[in-house]
Amino acid sequence: MNPVSSPAAPASALSVALLQFNPVVGDLQGNARAIIDAARQAYAEGARLVVTPEMALCGYPPEDLLLRPAFMQACDDTTAHIANSLADLPDLHLVLGHPLQALGDDVRTRSWSVPRRLNAASLIRGGQIVASYAKRELPNYQVFDERRYFISGREAGLGPVVVDVLGWRVALLVCEDAWFDEPAESALAQGAQALVVLNASPFHVAKRAEREARMGAFARKLGLPLVYAHMVGGQDEVVFDGASFAVNAQGEVGARAPSFEVATLPVTLQPGGAVSGRVAAPLSEEAEIWAALVCGVRDYIGKNGFPGAIIGLSGGIDSALVLAIAVDALGADKVRTVMMPSPYTADISWIDARDMADRLGVRHDEIAIAPEFEAFKTSLAPLFVGRAEDTTEENIQARIRGTLLMALSNKTGALVLTTGNKSEMATGYCTLYGDMAGGFAVIKDVVKTMVYRLSRWRNEQAVAAGQVEPIPERIITRPPSAELRPDQTDQDSLPEYDVLDAILERYMEQDQSIDEIVAAGFERADVDKVTRLLKINEYKRRQAAVGIRITHRAFGRDWRYPITSRFRA
Numbered sequence: 073m074n075p076v077s078s079p080a081a082p083a084s085a086l087s088v089a090l091l092q093f094n095p096v097v098g099d100l101q102g103n104a105r106a107i108i109d110a111a112r113q114a115y116a117e118g119a120r121l122v123v124t125p126e127m128a129l130c131g132y133p134p135e136d137l138l139l140r141p142a143f144m145q146a147c148d149d150t151t152a153h154i155a156n157s158l159a160d161l162p163d164l165h166l167v168l169g170h171p172l173q174a175l176g177d178d179v180r181t182r183s184w185s186v187p188r189r190l191n192a193a194s195l196i197r198g199g200q201i202v203a204s205y206a207k208r209e210l211p212n213y214q215v216f217d218e219r220r221y222f223i224s225g226r227e228a229g230l231g232p233v234v235v236d237v238l239g240w241r242v243a244l245l246v247c248e249d250a251w252f253d254e255p256a257e258s259a260l261a262q263g264a265q266a267l268v269v270l271n272a273s274p275f276h277v278a279k280r281a282e283r284e285a286r287m288g289a290f291a292r293k294l295g296l297p298l299v300y301a302h303m304v305g306g307q308d309e310v311v312f313d314g315a316s317f318a319v320n321a322q323g324e325v326g327a328r329a330p331s332f333e334v335a336t337l338p339v340t341l342q343p344g345g346a347v348s349g350r351v352a353a354p355l356s357e358e359a360e361i362w363a364a365l366v367c368g369v370r371d372y373i374g375k376n377g378f379p380g381a382i383i384g385l386s387g388g389i390d391s392a393l394v395l396a397i398a399v400d401a402l403g404a405d406k407v408r409t410v411m412m413p414s415p416y417t418a419d420i421s422w423i424d425a426r427d428m429a430d431r432l433g434v435r436h437d438e439i440a441i442a443p444e445f446e447a448f449k450t451s452l453a454p455l456f457v458g459r460a461e462d463t464t465e466e467n468i469q470a471r472i473r474g475t476l477l478m479a480l481s482n483k484t485g486a487l488v489l490t491t492g493n494k495s496e497m498a499t500g501y502c503t504l505y506g507d508m509a510g511g512f513a514v515i516k517d518v519v520k521t522m523v524y525r526l527s528r529w530r531n532e533q534a535v536a537a538g539q540v541e542p543i544p545e546r547i548i549t550r551p552p553s554a555e556l557r558p559d560q561t562d563q564d565s566l567p568e569y570d571v572l573d574a575i576l577e578r579y580m581e582q583d584q585s586i587d588e589i590v591a592a593g594f595e596r597a598d599v600d601k602v603t604r605l606l607k608i609n610e611y612k613r614r615q616a617a618v619g620i621r622i623t624h625r626a627f628g629r630d631w632r633y634p635i636t637s638r639f640r641a
Contacts, residue, residue, distance in 0.1 A: 089114035094305030097131030125303035129170035132272035159199025205233035207246035292323030306371030321345025358529035368620035380406035387421030470506025500609030516619025
């Protein structure tokens with residue numbers, strides 16, 4: 073970036089409020105009420121510049137709702153309603169994130185016969201929209217697909233927006249713009265004295281630290297303070313972690329909101345580039361992932377109106393972890409468990425499942441599936457003559473359980489939470505229409521080694537709080553097994569989980585080739601087996617329930633591989 077002379081410092085401090093907001097996609101009236109109420113409260117507490125996250129009005133991502141003219145018109149109408157509702161506060165400056173239509177003369181350099189959309193940040197003051205900034209850098213990687221919906225401010229011929237707020241020259245940026253030099257450099261050339269960044273940046277592990285480091289370096293290079301208003305909450309497979317923050321002109325964090333909580337963060341901008349406010353402590357990795365999973369479950373169940381959740385509790389660690397997350401998210405009264413033993417279920421599985429359900433205070437039922445299993449085998453016996461039992465019979469057991477859980481879901485309205493982890497989803501160690509049956513996959517992006525880490529972490533938190541450990545110790549220490557045949561364990565046919573998960577990380581998240589992974593010290597037989605299983609089971613994953621994303625390469629929006637493919641490197 074070329075050095076640009078900083079403008080003269082403002083004469084007085086500016087009180088800012090960052091609205092860490094949890095919108096519901098498409099609930100324009102509800103989102104507007106929440107924004108208006110929060111803005112009024114912040115104003116009453118002294119804030120004069122109030123900033124919402126990116127796309128706060130409609131929620132993010134609204135996906136193909138943006139292609140509907142009625143939706144875009146409703147967004148425009150609701151933006152005007154917010155402005156009118158705050159007209160009695162003439163010195164309140166609200167920066168609102170919203171989609172904005174651009175049609176014909178609204179875009180100065182081109183003319184289109186159909187509306188085009190902008191990802192906008194508008195300054196509202198005195199009942200009017202006094203300026204609108206259009207996002208210039210549109211991400212189209214990982215979970216993002218913004219070029220499908222928006223044109224950039226640059227393409228629309230719209231330049232930087234620097235607005236006057238009580239003597240401060242404030243530049244507006246939207247999310248990705250702050251990861252590139254040009255948008256802010258252009259604003260600085262027009263006299264910007266502070267940067268306001270609106271964000272809806274989906275969570276993955278270590279993302280908070282990455283954001284703060286980038287924004288700190290950015291502010292230091294520009295010599296300007298920066299405030300970062302970030303969304304919080306769950307939307308389908310993505311979650312937003314909040315942790316809105318502000319950095320001073322030296323790039324140091326001077327204020328930070330808590331992670332995964334709705335909050336308003338007051339920030340004071342001082343002449344000279346200093347910032348001040350409360351600084352919430354960052355979470356550990358396990359605490360951050362736990363909070364993301366709890367947030368994802370709570371918002372998926374709550375925003376979609378399900379009365380509760382149902383979990384098939386097996387006595388194994390995966391279903392135990394999902395149960396603990398669900399109870400933390402929803403409360404014990406909204407969670408029920410069902411144990412469905414087969415002829416191969418060990419006694420300790422019954423005992424441990426009952427024990428955990430009792431510890432957490434959830435309703436627990438037991439339905440033996442032996443009669444149904446025998447009935448299926450009898451019905452199929454004439455067709456299976458001369459064929460030995462194999463995975464077919466194992467899968468029948470899983471599908472009986474899936475059918476029973478879905479019947480309970482249909483009858484009660486509660487959502488079935490599936491319990492498969494990322495290691496299983498990757499290698500196909502899951503049964504279509506069996507243990508994959510359900511409405512939401514809580515730990516779909518959690519590898520098995522992290523399942524163990526999270527389980528131990530949650531127990532440690534309980535002990536520290538003087539509570540009973542939610543997950544019985546034996547569930548954590550016994551070898552994992554699907555219990556679909558005598559004396560079965562997962563490691564009968566898979567590498568050890570620390571090896572399996574390391575291979576998956578290198579192949580999925582780092583895009584290393586098979587040869588590169590082998591060169592790193594892994595056995596070629598293990599690498600070949602894991603990557604082969606990963607590729608041949610894509611057809612299963614396409615039929616899996618949506619699940620919470622916690623890494624930067626989850627099965628879902630991040631992973632778009634063809635089902636039919638012969639590429640094997």
